[in-house]
Amino acid sequence: MIQLENVSCGYGNKTVLSGVNLDIHRGDLTCLLGKNGTGKTTLFKSILGLLPLINGAIRYRDQSVREISHRDIARLISYVPQAHGTPFPYKVSDVVLMGQHIHASGFLGKPGRKNRETAMECLDTLGIEKLADKSFSRISGGEKQMVLIARAMAQEPSFIAMDEPTANLDMGNSVRVMKVARALKEKGYGVIMNTHTPEQALDYADKVVLLKDGKVFRHGTPDEILKSGTLTDLYNTPVELVDAIISNGEKRKLLVTI
Amino acid sequence: MRNLPYIIKFFMLASVSLLLILLSLMVGRYGISFAEMVSFFKSLFADSVSIKPQVSTVILNVRLPRVWAAFLVGGTLSITGAAYQGMFRNPMVSPSILGVSAGAGFGAALAILLGLNSFMLQVSSFIFGTGAVAAVYAVSLAAGKKYDRNLTLILSGLVVATVFSALISILKYIADPDDTLPSIVYWLMGGLSGIEMADLRFIVVIAAAGLILLTMSGWKLDMMSFGDDEAKTMGINVDRFRFWVIAAATLLTASAVSISGIIGWVGLLVPHTARMLVGSKNSVLLPASFFTGGVFLLIVDDFSRTVAPMEIPLGITTSLIGAPFFIFVLMRSSKD
Numbered sequence: 149m150i151q152l153e154n155v156s157c158g159y160g161n162k163t164v165l166s167g168v169n170l171d172i173h174r175g176d177l178t179c180l181l182g183k184n185g186t187g188k189t190t191l192f193k194s195i196l197g198l199l200p201l202i203n204g205a206i207r208y209r210d211q212s213v214r215e216i217s218h219r220d221i222a223r224l225i226s227y228v229p230q231a232h233g234t235p236f237p238y239k240v241s242d243v244v245l246m247g248q249h250i251h252a253s254g255f256l257g258k259p260g261r262k263n264r265e266t267a268m269e270c271l272d273t274l275g276i277e278k279l280a281d282k283s284f285s286r287i288s289g290g291e292k293q294m295v296l297i298a299r300a301m302a303q304e305p306s307f308i309a310m311d312e313p314t315a316n317l318d319m320g321n322s323v324r325v326m327k328v329a330r331a332l333k334e335k336g337y338g339v340i341m342n343t344h345t346p347e348q349a350l351d352y353a354d355k356v357v358l359l360k361d362g363k364v365f366r367h368g369t370p371d372e373i374l375k376s377g378t379l380t381d382l383y384n385t386p387v388e389l390v391d392a393i394i395s396n397g398e399k400r401k402l403l404v405t406i
Numbered sequence: 407m408r409n410l411p412y413i414i415k416f417f418m419l420a421s422v423s424l425l426l427i428l429l430s431l432m433v434g435r436y437g438i439s440f441a442e443m444v445s446f447f448k449s450l451f452a453d454s455v456s457i458k459p460q461v462s463t464v465i466l467n468v469r470l471p472r473v474w475a476a477f478l479v480g481g482t483l484s485i486t487g488a489a490y491q492g493m494f495r496n497p498m499v500s501p502s503i504l505g506v507s508a509g510a511g512f513g514a515a516l517a518i519l520l521g522l523n524s525f526m527l528q529v530s531s532f533i534f535g536t537g538a539v540a541a542v543y544a545v546s547l548a549a550g551k552k553y554d555r556n557l558t559l560i561l562s563g564l565v566v567a568t569v570f571s572a573l574i575s576i577l578k579y580i581a582d583p584d585d586t587l588p589s590i591v592y593w594l595m596g597g598l599s600g601i602e603m604a605d606l607r608f609i610v611v612i613a614a615a616g617l618i619l620l621t622m623s624g625w626k627l628d629m630m631s632f633g634d635d636e637a638k639t640m641g642i643n644v645d646r647f648r649f650w651v652i653a654a655a656t657l658l659t660a661s662a663v664s665i666s667g668i669i670g671w672v673g674l675l676v677p678h679t680a681r682m683l684v685g686s687k688n689s690v691l692l693p694a695s696f697f698t699g700g701v702f703l704l705i706v707d708d709f710s711r712t713v714a715p716m717e718i719p720l721g722i723t724t725s726l727i728g729a730p731f732f733i734f735v736l737m738r739s740s741k742d
Contacts, residue, residue: 249642258622
């Protein structure tokens with residue numbers, strides 16, 4: 149479990165978020181929602197140990213993030229950035245192998261055969277083993293996102309943090325990435341995700357955290373807190389949640405802007 | 407070529423390097439024939455083989471130090487360029503980006519002005535080269551973590567290099583126009599004439615250590631080229647790693663510049679050529695850059711000392727060859 153106790157975070161002395169109290173569990177998909185500039189990325193960076201806390205504490209298994217090295221944080225939580233390019237072309241298998249850096253078993257801390265096998269297993273698990281020998285620079289945005297998820301899995305962490313993983317992706321690829329996120333939490337990972345799409349929280353999340361005005365506005369299960377009024381307040385835009393029954397008879401909630 | 411196993415590529419690179427080293431020993435004002443070369447090598451192992459004393463003198467005292475120097479300086483500048491390009495995530499970065507060449511140039515110019523001997527010139531050049539980078543590092547630390555660290559380093563490098571360029575101009579301005587000024591100008595153009603084996607003791611050790619250490623940290627450089635945040639979340643101590651790469655690169659470049667003067671383009675261009683040969687993985691790219699750079703500067707130096715009655719400074723030749731080659735690389739990469 150990751151515990152956030154009265155966390156204030158920001159850049160330098162500028163506080164972006166304050167008084168955050170949250171528990172993030174393994175086996176849950178936790179979505180962070182909020183307008184642009186509400187501190188989703190700041191909170192993310194603090195959880196990943198990339199930003200020093202202004203106040204409060206973040207604990208992994210009762211150990212404060214302040215006391216753990218980057219290497220040990222990397223064993224606990226891995227990071228999936230938005231799909232991006234690199235200035236130099238690397239092979240997909242080499243990119244995924246980077247996730248095994250903290251488990252390197254080869255000569256003088258270089259990756260060994262076992263590390264390469266683990267990296268290939270991660271590609272296999274996501275069904276993208278055919279990309280292994282391709283150049284990371286030349287695959288599509290959706291494929292890049294999958295490769296970055298495979299790299300995060302290769303770290304063999306307890307938690308995976310995904311920063312707007314479906315930004316810049318088409319609908320089909322977005323759905324594929326979200327299904328992978330759900331599969332990961334079903335495997336026992338704790339998945340934390342930033343998103344600008346409340347529908348993803350409705351359809352996939354176990355817990356939702358709403359951020360507004362530098363504070364946690366609401367948090368709980370999607371059923372408890374994702375209501376028309378709350379979302380209207382959160383985004384300052386009138387929206388309505390409507391009940392729908394899809395063709396397989398399943399009841400779903402749809403978000404409609406007014 | 408690209409799909410050949412790495413081991414074959416390195417065997418080819420090593421073979422080309424060796425062949426060129428041997429060829430370079432033969433080329434020059436005093437031509438040495440293939441038969442004389444063979445006799446020279448035989449004479450090293452068998453006393454009964456006799457060779458002309460001039461052949462032995464030219465090879466051992468003139469050509470060998472020079473050929474070694476060209477190979478080591480080319481290799482050193484290139485491996486540093488490749489490492490910096492990976493770390494700064496920028497294919498346009500060269501080894502002198504943090505001011506080492508400007509600092510070393512000032513050190514050499516000062517030594518010439520003070521009438522110091524060639525050993526002290528090298529020492530002065532090395533000290534000011536490393537000192538310039540230390541100043542850049544200190545300025546980037548003082549700038550704090552508010553800005554991207556790579557950006558503050560590059561900007562500080564620009565500032566410190568400008569200051570040292572101005573200081574070099576002051577030294578040129580006050581130098582004796584008949585004596586020290588030409589020496590300063592000629593040194594700054596880069597060249598390897600008059601080099602002796604004793605001048606290379608330092609760079610051999612540093613180049614060997616740099617080659618091994620940077621190659622070993624190659625795959626961390628791969629991670630660094632995904633950005634600081636991603637490298638940190640994969641468990642790299644980014645600040646510490648960056649410090650060691652800069653320290654190693656500075657020692658390598660300063661030791662090269664202190665014996666050769668300022669030779670541009672090599673550290674920028676050769677990594678691109680090596681990337682075409684072996685790809686971007688730094689653990690393979692860095693040693694490949696070293697050998698390719700060695701071969702490149704050896705060819706350029708052979709050209710510089712044979713093409714005209716008077717030797718052309720290396721900095722001029724590398725720029726003349728480098729500029730069109732860079733356009734070729736740009737056009738090729740835009741097609742990819």
